[in-house]
Amino acid sequence: MRNIMKAATLESKFPLMSVENGCIVSKDADITAAFEVTLPEIYTVTSAEYEAIHGAWCKAIKVLPDYCIVHKQDWFVKENYKPELQKEDMSFLSRSFERHFNERPFLNHKCYLFLTKTTKERNRRQSNFSTLCRGFIIPKEVGDRDTALKFLEATDQFVRIMNDSGFVRLRRLSDEEITGTKGKAGLIEQYFSLSTEEATCLQDIALSAGEMRIGDKRLCLHTLSDVDDMPSNVATDSRYERLSTDRSDCRLSFASPLGLLLPCNHLYNQYIFIDNSDENxxxxxxxxxxxxxxxxxxxxxxxxxxxxxxxxxxxxxxxxTSVRAHFNVMAWGEDADEMKRIKNDTGSQLAAMECTPRYNTVDCPTLFWAGIPGNEADFPSEESFYTFIEQSVCLFTEETNYRSSVSPFGMKMVDRLTGKPLHLDISDLPMKRGVTTNRNKFVLGPSGSGKSFFMNHFVRQYHEQGSHIVIVDTGNSYQGLCEMINRKTHGEDGIYYTYTDTNPISFNPFFTEDKVFDIEKRESIKTLLLTLWKKDNEPATRAEEVALSNAVSLYISRIREDDSIVPSFNSFYEFVKTEYSIRLEEKKVREKDFDLAGFLNVLEPYYKGGEYDYLLNSDKQLDLLHKRFIVFEIDAIKDHPILFPVTTIIIMELFINKMRRLKGIRKVIAIEEAWKAIASANMASYIKYLYKTVRKFYGEAIIVTQEVEDIISSEIVKESIINNSDCKILLDQRKFMNKFDAIQSLLGLTDQEKAQVLSINQANDPSRLYKEVWIGLGGTQSAVYATEVSTQEYLAYTTEETEKMEVYALAEKLGGDIEAAIRQIAEKRKEQKQ
Structure with missing residues (x-):
């Protein structure tokens, strides 16, 4: 029986001949060079930078010979986030984060560029000459070898111009990336299935004037193929109102509505046809x-x-230069309702650009066919319009998704636009690339902006990657996280120091497990004793300092020799009262040079039986050198004239000891609500020293505050912190909108960085619970990210009193297991949502 079906095989219509040396050769002897394009991240480009990118495209296009086609093809395909659950050492909270984002849909963007050399005749052909309409295709030979070589030289120049711009990167696609392998689909196969998956199989393609279908995917096509469809004015960029304020501008490329802002599966094809300009x-x-x-x-x-x-x-x-241009959006869905929504969305985005939405049903098959990588010369000439290079390039999309850092170390944040988790390195990679010169951070955010929440998320992930974390806190912001770590390590880590009447804060500055007392340790003990002995306005004489240094050195020698001596302030006091007193008499040290009786009298309250005998005589014998997560909650003692100075000195001594002795291990000190901690001159000088030297010891210092004035009120610290913090982190600043110019000036922010900061939380997705945060690196890289976490992480980080009480009350019933309590409450909330 004769086959009367109107069907043809793809092989008989296939327009491409071969892929050789990174070039696609068509059966009509057209040569195409294919590139992958890396564009800047969305919301990070200024108006001047958009103009520079536009200028680079124009320069590059002008080096191409006549009868070339520039085809920029942007893929926007919906994908689902695949969680990283295969790691064996993942913590409970890390696993909860990954599960929270499991199958989270997001719009992935890939950009390709095809440069095609064709002939004058081919460049003029209309749709009725398309290879799609021919019964058979007879392959032709590439006529002129010199022409091909000149074209390839021009493409090399094109690539050099774009890469030298510093904003756009072009990478030549390999033969395998174009054609694919047995186990992985190439670019051409992906195009025929409209899928970016690695392994695909070809599906039936139905072509008709009314509808075009690939498998279950129905296509709709909107074209810009006539001057009458174009807006009256085009520009390199436009103001994005949703993230702009009356004091700041958020800029996007002119064609951005057809890019990531169009929330459906689609291809955006941009063609520029280079004829002979003089002939035109x-x-x-x-x-x-x-x-x-x-x-x-x-x-x-x-x-x-x-x-x-x-x-x-x-x-x-x-x-x-006179050229022809064409632009089209090829979107697809699977059912009638979805297609209706996609058509409306695409039309409205075109209208937002002041273009006339033109839904094209007639030329959809021929335009799809011309969009095949390497088949650009098959484009129907009647679908193009005459313009100039400068105007046509304005219709190029110039931004892409946020990218994850190519670094093994980092933290998980979330893309503010799509909600996809990102791996972000704000410590090591910027240092390697020369973007920053230190790892220090300055965090600014008013009350309620999510500052402590972000810091919990930050320190938790750094701790899980082997960092030593020391936190000076006010307000119990890290209590839940610290107790979780303590429970998980059976008390070996997660040390929480706080002051209560029943359990006052206590230390033992004279104890070390290995009995190693380096210069820093000795100096910190001497500084501590001087602070207890002398008032702030009463400096010690040189003779007193020497006598005290000798006392500390001799005491350290005694405890090393005699294991029966328990290192503590009590035994030090007794040593000074007895052995050292005799030594001073032997050396005939005068009382006016060192008043031993006065020294012992002033320090007597810290000796056993005294008012503060608990403070320096902790019996826990805890060496904090090897504890990786330590929190000092100082809110209850911040105004105490005795406890606060002693505590701050011991905290700084602890971190400096870690900093100098732990080689090759990351050390982080985070000081919350900085003004309370840097009020004393002792602490301020320590912080100044820290910020200038911590970089050399693989460490980072972080100051977290609500008001910039808290930092600038201390002249000692002001310059050290701001100038030595190459990473600045700002949260919602809308409360400071009217005085943000002062903040901008103090922190040295550019107008672009100011615009990004003021866009925080301006257009949050109501279906997701998150707060945004701005991260700036070295004044050259900056972006806004979302701090979105799982319910389990939220319960561990929360500072809401009612929620914390709910967690602790349940944990008490479960034998103190906070993790188990969080699991139960999270499950309960999940069931309530369903």
Whole structure:
């Protein structure tokens, strides 16, 4: 029986011949060079940078010979986040984070560029000459070897110009990336299945004037193929109102509505056809004369003649190159309702650009066919319009998704636009690339902006990657996280120091497990004793300092020799009262040089039986050198004249000891609500020293505060912190909108960085619970990210009193197991949502 079906095999219509040396060769002897394009991240480009990118494209296009086609193809395909659950050492909270984002849909963007060399005849063909309409295709030979070589030289120049711009990167695709392998689909196979998955199989393609279908995917096509469809004005960029304020501008490329802002599966094809510009202009001159001679018969001829004259005047006045251009959006869905929504969304985004939405049903098959990588010369010429290079490039999309850092170390944040988790390194990679010169951080955010929440998320992830964390806190912000770590390590880590009447804060500065007392340790003990002995306005004499140093050194020698001596302030006091007293008498040290009786009298309250005998005589014998997560909660003692100075000195001594002795291990000190901690001169000098030297010891210091004034009120610290913090982290600053200029000036932020900061939380997705945070690195890289976490992480980080009480009350019933309590509450909330 004769086959009467109107069907053909893909093989008989396939327009491509081969892929050789990174070039696609069509059966009509057209040569195409294919590239992957890396664009800047969305919301991070300034207006001046958009102009620079536009200028680079224009320069690059001008180096191509006549009868070339520039085809930029942007893929926006919905994908689902695949969680990283395969790691064996994942913590409970890390696993909860990954599960929270499991299957989270997001719009992934890939950009390709195809440069095609064709012939004058091919460049003029209409849709009825498409290879799709031919019964068979006879392969042709590449006619002129010199022409091909000149084209390839021009493509190399094109790549150099774009890469030298510093904003856009072009990478030549390999043969395998174009054709694919047995186990992985290449670019051409992905195009025929409209899928970016690694392994695919070809599906049936149904072509008709009314509908085009690939497998279950129905296509709809909107075209910009006529001057009448274009807006009256085009520009390199435009103001994005949703993230702009009356004091700041958020800029996106002019064509951004057809990019990541169009939330559906789609391809955005941008074509520029380079003819012989002089021939084009001569043809227009002739056409203008014809129109003028016919103007008496029709007013439209006169108007057309005026338009052509204006086009010619522009070309000759500014030396512009006449080209043809075409733009189309090819979107797809699977059912009628989805297609209706996609058509409406695409049309509205085109209208937002002031373009006339043109839903094209007739030429969908031929335009799809011309969009095949390497088949650009098959484009129907009647679908293009005449313009100039500068105007046509304005219709290029110039931004892409946020990218994860290519670094093994980092933290998980979330893309503010799509909600996809990102791996972000704000410590090591910026240092390697020369973006920053230190790892120090300055965190600023008013009350309620999510500052402590972000810091919990930050220190938890750094701790899980082996860092030593020391936190000076006010307000119990880290209590839940610290107790979880303590429970998990069976008390070996997660040390929480706080002051209560029943359990006052206590230390033993004289204890070390290995009995190693380096210079820093000795100096910190001496500084501690001087602080207890002398008032702030009563400096010690040189003789007193020497006598005290000798006392500390001799005591350290005694405890090393005699294991029966328990290192503590009590035994030190007794040593000074007895052995050291005798030594001073032997050396005939005068009382005016060192008043031993006065020294013992002032320090007596810290000796057993005294008012503060608990403070320096902790019996826990805890060496904090090897504890990786330590929190000092100082809110209850911040105004105490005795406890606060002692505590701050011991905290700083602890961290400096870690900093100098732990080689090759990351050390982080985070000081919350900085003004309370740096009020004393002792602490301020320590912080100044820290910020200048911590970089050399693989460490980072972090100051967290609500007001910039808290930092600048201390002259000692002001310059050290701001100038030595290459990473600045700001949260919602809307409360400071009217005085943000002062903050901008103090922190040295650019106008672009100011615009990013003021866009925080301006257009949050109501279906997701998160707060945004701005991270700036070295004044050259900056972006806004979302701090979105799982319910389990939220319960561990929360500072809401009612929620904390709920967790602790349940944990008490479960034998103190906070993790188990969080699991139960999270499950309960999940069930309530369902």
């Amino acid at each position: 202009l001569k043809r227009f001159e002739k056409s203008a004369r014809n129109m003028q001679s016919l103007s008496r018969y029709s007013r439209s001829n006169a108007i057309n003649q005026e338009w052509i004259e204006e086009y010619l005047n522009e070309a000759h006045s500014f030396g512009l």
